[in-house]
């Protein structure tokens with residue numbers, strides 16, 4: 209809806225009303241058309257201000273409407289009629305002006321923004337392009353290079369940057385509507401021809417071809433198979449080379465392809481999935497909206513290795529006072545130096561003062577007596593962590609929340625070391641912790657809803673996308689990842705090479721293949737865990753362990769000191785230890801040949817399709833088991849974890865969404881096929897939830913929660 213009123217005698221005020229973000233639903237568009245007409249017909253009105261209610265200008269098109277057939281007035285003629293209006297139209301921008309919201313503002317003759325407003329054309333992040341004239345007007349207004357940057361990345365700019373770029377005419381710290389009304393009064397009756405952006409010539413660019421070639425190359429590289437960024441470049445090129453009306457035709461044509469694409473569906477699903485995970489629920493029935501977080505004023509991090517440092521920096525950057533404790537004096541001093549540098553670099557990037565005074569450093573655990581929440585980030589060793597939890601339980605004041613940063617250890621075992629197991633949760637950060645967006649908040653069987661709510665809220669404050677998950681080995685992310693890496697090793701045994709597997713995975717859209725990733729994180733980490741589990745036994749190369757297929761390849765490399773990048777050798781060869789450029793390694797190929805010969809394995813040709821199916825489908829199958837076990841509340845949780853923590857290409861939605869796009873029947877059929885071929889790999893056996901979903905006609909991913917709920921209620 210849009211509301212119309214007249215203020216200050218001669219200013220028509222149009223207020224968009226569609227909480228929470230005033231999205232341009234059919235009703236809002238109709239409201240705008242009607243109220244603009246009213247304002248233009250009102251002889252008392254000399255100028256018009258358009259604003260949004262409750263401090264938000266407009267969050268753009270209503271994404272929920274994209275699945276339905278479009279009704280109501282279309283955006284393009286609506287914005288065109290605003291631009292053609294004979295009375296000055298002024299956009300009063302508070303909060304956000306995004307996508308169609310900014311396109312609406314670009315149709316106005318003037319734009320006044322509040323200093324805290326954010327503006328942008330984020331359509332590319334939804335698999336689309338700004339197709340209500342945004343791709344044609346923005347380059348005309350701010351020039352081709354700046355428009356390309358904004359449109360291909362979808363990044364939001366601050367009001368200050370918008371002013372600098374020329375997107376807005378004025379920025380105010382006061383009431384935006386008041387400032388806009390004052391401005392509207394001042395421009396009433398002034399000529400408007402020079403204010404209609406669509407009539408501007410696109411600013412000339414010297415060597416246009418070179419610019420677009422360069423941008424296209426960069427976009428192709430970073431898009432990793434996503435089609436929308438490429439279409440965005442093509443649309444801006446149309447703005448730079450064609451008259452406005454022909455550019456609009458090109459914009460429409462490109463949008464038509466994107467709008468119905470699977471990638472757009474995946475990205476829009478992911479947008480809502482990110483919001484859905486905030487509405488967490490536990491199997492006990494506890495939920496985000498009925499659990500009150502405890503206040504957290506002061507936090508502690510214990511253990512200043514790589515993870516602890518990143519976590520403490522992220523906390524300080526979120527404005528929280530942090531006490532850090534590291535028992536080894538030398539490590540403490542080194543951490544202080546490194547963390548200060550991290551804070552300074554981050555502050556420089558963000559143009560703020562480094563929050564150095566937020567962090568205090570200590571080697572004495574007694575200094576944690578008055579904190580509200582502790583994040584333990586010591587070495588990933590259960591006995592060590594148990595010892596620390598025992599100490600924390602004795603030192604910390606009653607009611608302190610004790611969190612463990614672990615990538616997969618049993619949170620409940622740690623809880624059992626404390627007086628208040630209900631106050632213990634896992635907080636699984638991803639490295640580097642001050643950069644990576646994902647946080648798995650792990651609740652054990654005794655974690656209280658309040659503890660979960662507190663950790664989730666802290667994650668949000670730190671700018672993380674937090675997902676609440678149940679306690680099991682590896683939680684959600686690493687539990688699934690284990691099968692992916694194991695299948696990749698099996699493929700090497702059967703005839704593939706690391707290069708071949710990685711190429712297939714990278715072409716699918718992951719930033720890094722499985723072996724390159726393993727070299728980066730260090731092969732020794734998994735080796736240590738396998739040794740602790742008595743799975744890896746030095747000198748042994750048996751391929752069946754604990755009654756199932758096992759690939760000792762990673763262990764054998766570790767026995768040779770090949771730990772990956774840090775030792776200059778791993779699945780690949782590096783020019784020197786610590787180098788990042790992976791080279792195919794003839795030694796490794798020869799080693800694989802010898803290994804196959806030793807075990808009587810005959811190498812066969814393995815194609816890209818099989819690599820993808822073997823690596824991805826077992827992960828997906830495990831995802832179904834995780835849903836069935838109630839470890840994740842819904843497919844959205846798994847997909848968000850994979851997109852933000854493991855580099856799953858966002859334009860493929862996440863593993864569970866991808867499965868629904870491929871077709872559950874096909875996934876089931878391929879798993880059955882691979883299980884038959886490899887009966888010694890039990891996890892290839894299709895999960896019963898997958899079978900059930902196929903049996904009831906493969907409902908869309910948005911319906912799976914209902915099926916899971918019914919399944920659980922039958923148990």
Ligand SMILES: CC/C=C/CC(=O)SCCNC(=O)CCNC(=O)[C@H](O)C(C)(C)COP(=O)(O)OP(=O)(O)OC[C@H]1O[C@@H](n2cnc3c(N)ncnc32)[C@H](O)[C@@H]1OP(=O)(O)O
Pocket residue numbers: 228229231267268269270271272283304306307308309330331334336338339340480483484
């Ligand atoms: C014809 C095709 C034309 C396409 C052009 C377009 O305009 S495409 C849409 C472009 N717009 C965007 O991509 C903006 C998306 N929204 C946001 O980035 C953020 O929501 C926000 C506007 C910056 C506000 O952020 P905040 O953190 O304050 O709130 P939430 O993100 O939690 O959102 C609150 C609820 O509003 C829902 N929502 C937000 N934007 C839209 C939208 N454009 N359409 C529909 N719904 C939207 C969001 O899902 C939240 O809903 P809940 O039910 O409360 O979870």
